[in-house]
Amino acid sequence: xxxxxxxxxxxxxxxxxxxxxxxxxxxxxxxxxxxxxxxxxxxxxxxxxxxxxxxxxxxxxxxxxxxxxxxxxxxxxxxxxxxxxxxxxxxxxxxxxxxxxxxxxxxxxxxxxxxxxxxxxxxxxxxxxxxxxxxxxxxxxxxxxxxxxxxxxxxxxxxxxxxxxxxxxxxxxxxxxxxxxxxxxxxxxxxxxxxxxxxxxxxxxxxxxxxxxxxxxxxxxxxxxxxxxxxxxxxxxxxxxxxxxxxxxxxxxxxxxxxxxxxxxxxxxxxxxxxxxxxxxxxxxxxxxxxxxxxxxxxxxxxxxxxxxxxxxxxxxxxxxxxxxxxxxxxxxxxx
Numbered sequence: 001x002x003x004x005x006x007x008x009x010x011x012x013x014x015x016x017x018x019x020x021x022x023x024x025x026x027x028x029x030x031x032x033x034x035x036x037x038x039x040x041x042x043x044x045x046x047x048x049x050x051x052x053x054x055x056x057x058x059x060x061x062x063x064x065x066x067x068x069x070x071x072x073x074x075x076x077x078x079x080x081x082x083x084x085x086x087x088x089x090x091x092x093x094x095x096x097x098x099x100x101x102x103x104x105x106x107x108x109x110x111x112x113x114x115x116x117x118x119x120x121x122x123x124x125x126x127x128x129x130x131x132x133x134x135x136x137x138x139x140x141x142x143x144x145x146x147x148x149x150x151x152x153x154x155x156x157x158x159x160x161x162x163x164x165x166x167x168x169x170x171x172x173x174x175x176x177x178x179x180x181x182x183x184x185x186x187x188x189x190x191x192x193x194x195x196x197x198x199x200x201x202x203x204x205x206x207x208x209x210x211x212x213x214x215x216x217x218x219x220x221x222x223x224x225x226x227x228x229x230x231x232x233x234x235x236x237x238x239x240x241x242x243x244x245x246x247x248x249x250x251x252x253x254x255x256x257x258x259x260x261x262x263x264x265x266x267x268x269x270x271x272x273x274x275x276x277x278x279x280x281x282x283x284x285x286x287x288x289x290x291x292x293x294x295x296x297x298x299x300x301x302x303x304x305x306x307x308x309x310x311x312x313x314x315x316x317x318x319x320x321x322x323x324x325x326x327x328x329x330x331x332x333x334x335x336x
């Protein structure tokens with residue numbers, strides 16, 4: 001039987017720890033036998049898990065005969081990796097053990113040097129820090145997970161489920177993975193290259209800067225077709241001076257700032273209204289829906305329709321209809 005060892009580091013994130021425990025422990029083969037033997041390993045008998053203290057049944061020796069080691073995320077991913085844990089992970093890798101990380105678990109895995117020269121991912125909010133601390137790792141912040149064969153990394157939260165289902169599919173095929181996905185109430189078809197849903201900040205608007213009135217004007221005129229010359233004319237300066245001031249005060253160019261503001265406004269409209277995508281494209285200043293879709297996907301990693309399905313709030317009537325339909329289905333089941 002395939003043995004999965006889940007490594008519980010100090011300040012482990014409970015959700016990241018429980019994901020592989022639940023998914024692998026519930027996996028069944030076609031004849032009903034369990035597909036995995038799952039164990040929790042730690043350097044010390046007790047581990048700080050934030051809201052509670054975890055008592056690990058296995059020490060680091062539990063990694064020695066494991067087929068797969070999972071490294072969940074921790075609340076402090078930049079904490080130094082204990083030498084004993086580093087050595088245990090390196091020894092497992094030397095034996096050919098498959099090692100995967102969930103969310104910020106990529107940090108301790110990267111600290112072993114095992115990811116040097118490889119592509120890896122983590123939660124988008126920590127990707128910059130990972131790249132800065134481990135420049136030898138090619139950090140891709142836009143994907144759900146990365147499979148390098150022996151070493152795999154995943155983004156945050158639900159992406160850990162995606163990674164576990166991917167491993168099951170590698171080990172036992174799609175049928176077993178599909179059954180595990182149904183038990184987890186997860187779609188099996190989310191591939192690793194699908195983009196993370198990244199929350200993009202508002203474009204920089206430094207208060208008190210000389211550009212503040214111009215930035216306010218741009219925000220109020222997102223729907224207008226504005227060229228660099230138009231913006232410079234409104235500011236009463238040359239395009240060259242305008243670009244220089246933008247670089248100094250916002251860290252970007254006028255047109256890049258404008259595109260970012262338009263996409264952020266489009267995200268707001270997709271989340272809070274039922275306006276058609278074509279209408280939103282016009283409202284935020286894109287000349288064509290196609291240009292809007294292309295720019296939106298380049299910026300956010302997903303299409304406007306996918307973004308709306310994920311983050312949009314259904315209108316009250318839709319919610320009411322859904323509740324009525326659900327109530328009706330429940331009543332019919334009760335009658336049966």
